[in-house]
Amino acid sequence: MRCCSLPDACLVILPNNATLQQWRRGINRKTAPAQFRLHVAGLSASALASLQGCLLQIHDPLFPARLRHLERDASCTASECYTGIVHEPRRDAMLRRLALPSSPLNLTMLWPAWENGYGDVIAQTLLPLGEMARLGTLPRALAVSGMEASSLTAQLLAIAPSACAFERAAPAAALRRCESRCYAAVEACTVSHAATREAWEAMAALDTAAGWRERRREAAAFAEERRGARGARGGGGAAVRVLLAAREPHGTHSRAVRNQAELVRACDGSAVDAPRRRWRLECRLLPAGANVTRQVELLQWADVYVTVWGGDTINALHMRRGGVVIEMVPEIFARDGPKPWVGQHGDWITRSRQSHFGRLRHYSMPIPSNATVVSAQVRRCEEQRAERRQKALDGKSGVRRSSRRSAPAPLELNPALFSWECIWNADLWLEWSWLHNALQRALAGVFASGAREGRTRLGKSRQTADEEVGT
Numbered sequence: 001m002r003c004c005s006l007p008d009a010c011l012v013i014l015p016n017n018a019t020l021q022q023w024r025r026g027i028n029r030k031t032a033p034a035q036f037r038l039h040v041a042g043l044s045a046s047a048l049a050s051l052q053g054c055l056l057q058i059h060d061p062l063f064p065a066r067l068r069h070l071e072r073d074a075s076c077t078a079s080e081c082y083t084g085i086v087h088e089p090r091r092d093a094m095l096r097r098l099a100l101p102s103s104p105l106n107l108t109m110l111w112p113a114w115e116n117g118y119g120d121v122i123a124q125t126l127l128p129l130g131e132m133a134r135l136g137t138l139p140r141a142l143a144v145s146g147m148e149a150s151s152l153t154a155q156l157l158a159i160a161p162s163a164c165a166f167e168r169a170a171p172a173a174a175l176r177r178c179e180s181r182c183y184a185a186v187e188a189c190t191v192s193h194a195a196t197r198e199a200w201e202a203m204a205a206l207d208t209a210a211g212w213r214e215r216r217r218e219a220a221a222f223a224e225e226r227r228g229a230r231g232a233r234g235g236g237g238a239a240v241r242v243l244l245a246a247r248e249p250h251g252t253h254s255r256a257v258r259n260q261a262e263l264v265r266a267c268d269g270s271a272v273d274a275p276r277r278r279w280r281l282e283c284r285l286l287p288a289g290a291n292v293t294r295q296v297e298l299l300q301w302a303d304v305y306v307t308v309w310g311g312d313t314i315n316a317l318h319m320r321r322g323g324v325v326i327e328m329v330p331e332i333f334a335r336d337g338p339k340p341w342v343g344q345h346g347d348w349i350t351r352s353r354q355s356h357f358g359r360l361r362h363y364s365m366p367i368p369s370n371a372t373v374v375s376a377q378v379r380r381c382e383e384q385r386a387e388r389r390q391k392a393l394d395g396k397s398g399v400r401r402s403s404r405r406s407a408p409a410p411l412e413l414n415p416a417l418f419s420w421e422c423i424w425n426a427d428l429w430l431e432w433s434w435l436h437n438a439l440q441r442a443l444a445g446v447f448a449s450g451a452r453e454g455r456t457r458l459g460k461s462r463q464t465a466d467e468e469v470g471t
Contacts, residue, residue, distance in 0.1 A: 266432040
């Protein structure tokens with residue numbers, strides 16, 4: 001974590017009755033009410049002003065492309081601040097005037113990227129915190145700007161029971177708003193996935209703390225397998241267990257596989273060929289909206305996890321060590337979309353500084369453009385793009401269009417010419433042969449890798465090892 005230290009500081013929490021509106025629509029910083037103030041007495045006014053560069057590291061948790069701009073408030077008076085940092089000349093006078101309870105601890109404040117989201121919160125905030133908890137370096141007093149998803153707040157509170165939200169907390173949620181309090185120091189910090197060394201281990205620590213799985217038991221089983229023992233599921237005749245994720249729509253982000261039940265029926269009981277053997281498949285569907293306990297149970301069952309590109313991919317970290325992840329990505333988005341977006345989920349789940357053995361294996365499965373379900377939303381997006389292109393052409397040629405608007409001609413949609421902006425959240429209709437080929441390629445890769453390591457792990461008890469991972 002990178003932190004700006006504010007010694008002898010008091011956090012004053014102000015009412016915020018618009019949490020849900022802010023999570024849905026964001027915040028207009030020019031008109032937004034204050035959510036908190038920091039009164040700082042441990043620095044001179046000039047020293048506080050010199051922290052502006054440090055404070056510029058902090059990004060807006062609802063719009064991470066924007067800065068949070070706490071540094072603009074470092075020299076304001078209490079009456080001028082809409083939310084920010086107030087300089088106090090004397091500590092004793094500050095404590096008497098504010099009359100707040102004091103704590104000898106340092107408070108660590110974090111602004112999770114997309115705090116109202118899912119995958120980004122896990123990758124950019126929870127995994128680094130899970131790794132700190134595993135290594136015993138987690139701050140004792142922790143506060144976040146907010147966190148909406150209940151399963152994520154459960155993991156946070158499992159490792160930091162006193163954690164609280166200093167900007168937004170949902171009514172009746174487990175993560176409560178912070179109380180106004182003075183601290184020995186307040187650390188305004190940023191954290192990102194780059195701070196995570198072992199993504200699988202970090203998630204295992206979070207899950208174990210939440211009571212969803214038992215990391216030590218997994219470690220023992222995986223260590224036994226590494227010594228060459230047979231797994232509990234049998235040897236060569238065991239089936240490969242495939243789990244297909246049913247995506248739950250989130251706003252305009254659907255990306256659902258319309259024929260997912262048909263795919264599972266075609267998959268279950270079928271087989272794929274790998275070098276020197278034939279794998280029998282046992283396939284299930286991970287239901288959309290399943291509670292987190294059921295999700296973890298099914299992901300622990302699976303050898304192979306198949307999901308559409310998006311936040312569901314990061315759920316693969318609930319799998320046992322050595323699992324295979326097939327991420328379905330529309331080929332137009334993979335080709336033309338922002339490269340950091342296209343590859344980020346695979347980077348998140350495979351992040352490790354250890355050897356390849358036992359790490360999750362990620363495979364990208366390109367989806368042809370003709371698999372896109374052309375919904376009214378996709379058609380409207382493409383029609384708006386066509387109108388913008390026509391206006392640009394008219395402007396270049398000097399053509400003046402009539403003020404009387406005529407009905408536009410129906411747009412003939414060619415899936416091969418779709419733009420990534422219009423189809424990256426669209427639903428899909430997949431052929432079983434596409435998924436079958438992807439499974440065959442992935443399992444062939446696992447077999448080849450396993451042969452180099454002296455064993456294959458599919459169809460066996462691929463569990464986590466305690467070994468060599470900083471423990």
